[in-house]
Amino acid sequence: MVGMLAAMPPPAPRFAQPGDARFRARGDACPGALRLHRADDGALARVRVPGGVLSWEQADGLRELAGRLGDGELYLTSRGNVQLRGLGAECGGELASRMNEMGLLPSERHERVRNVVASPLSGLDGLGVRDVRPWLTALDALVCASGEAIGLSGRFLFALDDGRGDVDALGADVTLRARGGGDAELRVGALESVALVPADEAPGAALLAALAFLEAAGGTGGASGSRSSSGSGAWRVAELADGGASLFDAVVRRLRASGLPVDLGTVPVPDAAPPALGVVTGPGDTDALSVGLPLGRADAARWRALTDLARDHGAGELRLTPWRGVVVPGVRRDRAPGALDAMEAVGLVTGDRSPWTGVGACVGRPGCAKSLADVQGDAAAALPVAPRADALPVHWSGCERRCGHPRGEWVDVVAGPDGGYRVSVVRDGGRTGEPQHVTGDPAALATAVATARITRN
Ligand code: SF4
Numbered sequence: 257m258v259g260m261l262a263a264m265p266p267p268a269p270r271f272a273q274p275g276d277a278r279f280r281a282r283g284d285a286c287p288g289a290l291r292l293h294r295a296d297d298g299a300l301a302r303v304r305v306p307g308g309v310l311s312w313e314q315a316d317g318l319r320e321l322a323g324r325l326g327d328g329e330l331y332l333t334s335r336g337n338v339q340l341r342g343l344g345a346e347c348g349g350e351l352a353s354r355m356n357e358m359g360l361l362p363s364e365r366h367e368r369v370r371n372v373v374a375s376p377l378s379g380l381d382g383l384g385v386r387d388v389r390p391w392l393t394a395l396d397a398l399v400c401a402s403g404e405a406i407g408l409s410g411r412f413l414f415a416l417d418d419g420r421g422d423v424d425a426l427g428a429d430v431t432l433r434a435r436g437g438g439d440a441e442l443r444v445g446a447l448e449s450v451a452l453v454p455a456d457e458a459p460g461a462a463l464l465a466a467l468a469f470l471e472a473a474g475g476t477g478g479a480s481g482s483r484s485s486s487g488s489g490a491w492r493v494a495e496l497a498d499g500g501a502s503l504f505d506a507v508v509r510r511l512r513a514s515g516l517p518v519d520l521g522t523v524p525v526p527d528a529a530p531p532a533l534g535v536v537t538g539p540g541d542t543d544a545l546s547v548g549l550p551l552g553r554a555d556a557a558r559w560r561a562l563t564d565l566a567r568d569h570g571a572g573e574l575r576l577t578p579w580r581g582v583v584v585p586g587v588r589r590d591r592a593p594g595a596l597d598a599m600e601a602v603g604l605v606t607g608d609r610s611p612w613t614g615v616g617a618c619v620g621r622p623g624c625a626k627s628l629a630d631v632q633g634d635a636a637a638a639l640p641v642a643p644r645a646d647a648l649p650v651h652w653s654g655c656e657r658r659c660g661h662p663r664g665e666w667v668d669v670v671a672g673p674d675g676g677y678r679v680s681v682v683r684d685g686g687r688t689g690e691p692q693h694v695t696g697d698p699a700a701l702a703t704a705v706a707t708a709r710i711t712r713n
Pocket residue numbers: 618619620624625626627628653654655656657658659
C-alpha cells in the first residue's frame with residue numbers, strides 16, 4: 257500500500273527546461289571538453305560526439321582519460337554525448353591535448369556546437385529510407401567550417417533521421433528526415449510544417465536554417481555566452497516567441513533564394529521510438545548489438561567490454577544513442593548471441609526484461625549541488641522486480657530542472673525538500689494528473705513509481 261500520499265498544489269502547465277528564462281540567470285554555461293563545469297564531485301567535461309559515432313580507439317581513449325583524470329566512469333547524455341566527471345581542476349590542458357590527438361576536437365572553436373543526433377541503427381537494419389552517415393559527415397564539416405555557427409548555443413541541436421522517426425521525435429532545433437524519392441524533410445523545432453529539399457542538399461539546408469535561427473535570436477550567443485539586447489535571446493527554437501513559425505518562413509525564403517527547389521508539407525512530430533535492445537539483424541552476414549547502460553553510466557569494465565567487442569568482432573565503431581545506449585555494428589552473425597550474453601554478464605541492459613529498461617536519473621547527490629536527494633541510489637532501490645514491456649519510461653530528478661528527462665510520455669519522479677518525491681505521468685511536456693507525494697517509505701515509493709509506469713490516462 258502506498259503510504260503518505262497527498263495531493264500537491266496545481267503544477268505549472270509545462271516544465272521549464274534548463275535553457276528557459278526561469279533558469280537563465282547568466283549566459284550559456286553549457287559545459288564542453290574545453291570549458292569544464294565545476295560540479296560538487298569535481299570538474300565535468302562534456303565531449304560532443306556527433307551522431308554518437310566513436311571509433312573503438314576513441315572510446316578506449318576516453319576510458320583511459322576517465323580512469324586517469326576522472327572518477328573512472330563514462331556518462332552518456334540524452335544527446336549521445338559523453339561526460340567525464342570527477343576531474344581535477346588543473347587537467348584541462350591535458351584533456352584538450354588528448355582529445356585533439358584522438359580526433360575528437362576537429363575545431364576547438366566549434367566544440368560545443370557540434371550537437372548532432374542521428375538514427376543509431378541507420379544503414380544497419382534496413383528500416384530507414386537512407387543511411388544518414390553521409391549527412392552526418394557533411395553537416396559536421398559544414399558546421400566546423402562556418403564562422404557564424406560559433407554563435408550557436410551549446411544547447412542547439414541538429415537531428416538526422418533516416419526516415420524511421422526515432423530522432424525526429426526528440427525535439428531538435430533543426431531536423432532532417434529522409435523520405436522516399438530522394439527528398440528530405442527539414443523541420444525547425446516542433447512545427448508540423450516541413451520544407452522538402454533534395455536529400456543531397458539537406459546538410460547545407462540544415463546549416464542555413466541554424467544560421468537563420470541565429471539571426472532571429474539576435475546574433476551571437478554560444479561562444480560569448482550572451483545575445484544582443486535587440487534579439488529574442490533564445491538559445492533554442494522553442495524559445496522563440498512564436499515557436500519558430502516565422503523562422504520557418506524565413507528559412508523557406510532563404511532556401512528558395514539560394515536556388516533550391518523547395519516544396520512544403522505537413523508532417524506531425526512522431527512518437528519516440530528508441531532502438532530495440534538485443535541483436536539487430538543485418539546487413540549481410542553481420543548483426544548489430546544494441547545495449548543500454550544502467551542510468552547511462554559505465555565503469556571501466558563495462559566500457560571495455562563494448563570497445564573490445566567493437567575491435568575484435570565488430571566494425572570497429574560504437575554508436576552512442578540519445579537513449580543512453582550503445583550500438584555495436586558489424587558483429588558476425590554466429591558470434592552475436594554469445595556476444596550479447598557477454599554484455600549481459602558485465603551488467604549491460606540487453607533486453608526489455610531487465611529491471612533497468614526505461615529507468616533514467618539525473619546525476620543527483622553527491623555530484624550536483626542542486627540535488628535534494630541521491631536520486632540514482634533511490635532509483636536503484638526502487639527497481640521493479642518484474643518489469644512490464646509496456647511500462648512507461650521513468651526519470652528521477654534531484655530538482656525541478658529535470659536534466660536529461662525523456663520526451664513523449666514518461667513518469668516524472670522529482671525529489672522534494674521534505675525528503676520525499678512527487679510522482680506523476682507527463683505527456684507532451686505537461687502532467688496528465690495530480691502528482692502523488694511519497695515520503696519516508698522506499699517500498700511505497702517503488703510501488704507508486706511502478707503503478708504510474710503502467711498507468712495510461
Ligand atoms: S535535475 Fe539533477 S542534475 Fe539537474 S540540476 Fe537538478 S539535481 Fe542537478
